Amino acid sequence: MLIFFLVLLVVGIVLVTFVVTRRLPQAANLDIENLPAEKEARKKREIILRRIEAEGARMKEIWKKRLAPIRKIWGFFQLEFRRYVGRVERLWHHEQRTKKKERPAPLPTAGPAVEKIDAIIADAEEQLKRGAFERAEELFISAIKLDQKSHAAYRGLADTYNAKGSLNEALETYEFLLRLDPENDAAMVKVADLYEAEGNLEKAIQYYQQAVVANDSLSPRFYHLAELLLKVNQPATAKEAILSAVELEPKNPKYLDLLTEVGIQCGDKDLAKQGFDELRLVNAKNQKLVDFQDRINNL
Numbered sequence: 197m198l199i200f201f202l203v204l205l206v207v208g209i210v211l212v213t214f215v216v217t218r219r220l221p222q223a224a225n226l227d228i229e230n231l232p233a234e235k236e237a238r239k240k241r242e243i244i245l246r247r248i249e250a251e252g253a254r255m256k257e258i259w260k261k262r263l264a265p266i267r268k269i270w271g272f273f274q275l276e277f278r279r280y281v282g283r284v285e286r287l288w289h290h291e292q293r294t295k296k297k298e299r300p301a302p303l304p305t306a307g308p309a310v311e312k313i314d315a316i317i318a319d320a321e322e323q324l325k326r327g328a329f330e331r332a333e334e335l336f337i338s339a340i341k342l343d344q345k346s347h348a349a350y351r352g353l354a355d356t357y358n359a360k361g362s363l364n365e366a367l368e369t370y371e372f373l374l375r376l377d378p379e380n381d382a383a384m385v386k387v388a389d390l391y392e393a394e395g396n397l398e399k400a401i402q403y404y405q406q407a408v409v410a411n412d413s414l415s416p417r418f419y420h421l422a423e424l425l426l427k428v429n430q431p432a433t434a435k436e437a438i439l440s441a442v443e444l445e446p447k448n449p450k451y452l453d454l455l456t457e458v459g460i461q462c463g464d465k466d467l468a469k470q471g472f473d474e475l476r477l478v479n480a481k482n483q484k485l486v487d488f489q490d491r492i493n494n495l
Contacts, residue, residue, distance in 0.1 A: 412440070
């Protein structure tokens with residue numbers, strides 16, 4: 197009996213070994229990726245990857261469009277700068293060729309770049325104060341060559357042109373400075389004054405308005421803006437300007453005089469009387485008081 201069971205056990209082991217051996221290659225070749233769960237997971241990954249790629253491409257196009265104007269503006273600025281410096285250099289070289297003067301001292305060459313530029317500008321400003329316009333111009337242009345964004349160098353060069361009577365060059369240089377430094381209210385006033393000297397009051401008013409917006413603490417600018425606005429027959433706008441000037445300096449007789457005039461031209465009797473009363477208190481001898489009184493009574 198024992199032998200019989202042993203024979204059965206051996207036969208069973210042989211059968212199991214035979215079956216496993218036959219099925220093992222099939223199990224080894226089983227394509228796990230074709231299982232439903234794996235297919236679904238792979239499909240999800242593919243969908244997510246496609247979404248990521250599509251979103252990346254969309255964002256790339258958006259930023260490409262947003263940056264295009266910036267690249268265009270920067271390219272335009274560089275082109276304008278090259279043109280401007282070229283004009284300045286041609287003008288200076290032309291003047292040097294046509295004027296026979298003693299050769300000036302050599303430019304500073306020692307020291308770090310920033311200190312060198314500061315030294316050149318300081319020297320140029322000193323030359324400008326002395327009235328040595330040619331030397332000042334040469335130095336300011338040299339500083340610009342070393343630092344193409346030096347506000348001080350452009351301002352000094354514009355001041356030099358203005359002082360020597362080269363008004364077109366001064367205007368061009370001040371306007372270029374405003375491209376570099378759009379909040380430079382002093383340059384705005386310089387430009388306004390040059391346009392006023394040309395008789396272009398509309399442009400002068402435009403730049404004075406920009407100047408008082410950039411810096412609203414200087415009463416003379418409001419006062420002069422009001423004067424210009426009266427000259428172009430805009431008393432209503434002039435009223436706002438002169439009121440700002442009076443607010444900053446309430447006892448200034450010149451401002452109160454103009455306030456009264458603006459009130460009369462606007463037909464604003466209360467404003468005209470306010471200006472008149474204040475003017476009479478601070479300057480009772482003003483010869484225009486009688487005329488003002490008559491005009492106010494006729495409002």
